[in-house]
Amino acid sequence: MTTLTTWLGHVELPNPVLNAAGCGGSGRELSPFFDLARLGAFVTGSIALEARAGRPAPRAAETPSGLLGATGLPGPGIEAFLAKDLPWLLKQGARTVVSIAGNTVDEYAEAARRLHDAPGVTAIEVNLACPNAEDRGVMFAAHADAAADVVRAVRAHTRQDVPVIAKLSPDLADVVTMALACVDAGADALSVVNAVLGMTIDTPARRPALPGVLSGGLSGPAIRPIAVRCVYEVHAALPKVPLIGMGGVARGEDALEFIVAGASAVAVGTALLHDPSAPPRILKELEEALGTRGIGRLTDAVGLAHRATGNVPRQIRPEHLAVTAPRPRAESSTMPGTPSPAGAPPGAPHGAGEDKIEESSS
């Protein structure tokens, strides 16, 4: 029997398999396939202050091993979400991670403020892959300073007992610098990664297959090695920050790959579109994969690949060492390269797992 409990900051989840933002609808679409309370947490599509219709069709194009999408983040707007969707999710017993979107720092802050007193918010995920209206539409996710401003504003308007998760884009030369900036600004956990910027051409028509937007976000198995690399690098630099790994998770072995790279949880996105019952299956496969390797606790598997490779942490620049100072809230940061207490999950409350002396072998 494998213990699958994991932590997002100080919040305990019964298991590490979530859906990825935007891939589970409002929850109602998934609920005929499995009980939403069986997910580690349900993640909403990104919600903006106002309702959004999303982009006109075509919103997606198939590519080999991937999906190129440009949805324009359709959603009900925060008030309708609070009135209808969140109470419904609470009634299902789902732990809900609310993903928020905005085009200015103030819009993100206002979304967080309106969620402040809402019952049933387990965590807030900040989708940074949104154009910044105050900087020529450049994505917040592209600049560490802009991303940090958003995370700081959201953290300031969020209850201390609700973790703030910053969602990173893989379209960066240096994902670690972005991760450090977000943690320094108050992120308790990181989602790694959003879809990869891509383009596909409709060759017979001699034009981009997504004509309105030209490029889109590539997701699915095609991006898994990119996502795993990002998780590995961020965990090497910030071993105590809980990471939710995502990008092409479709099987238990895929989930395990992210976990040994350093993720404390995984999210299933594109796989849900053709197999809506994937999360409970992936959880069962993950449990079997851990059991087969003699690993009794999921948290013992987090980052195992670093031990195998000797974990040579990246050189962190001095200005980033601020994130290594102990933080009273979630104790999420540590000196790069400092080994976690044996068995302690990244971001676990103080003392969690410290009784564990022996490492599990895989």
Ligand SMILES: Cc1cc2nc3c(=O)[nH]c(=O)nc-3n(C[C@H](O)[C@H](O)[C@H](O)COP(=O)(O)O)c2cc1C
């Ligand atoms: C149809 C679709 C809608 C998505 N909507 C969102 C969204 O609302 N917010 C967000 O942060 N990411 C969104 N994403 C990105 C996913 O949450 C995830 O980060 C990415 O697709 C990688 O995971 P995957 O390969 O398992 O799909 C969306 C992805 C897809 C395919």
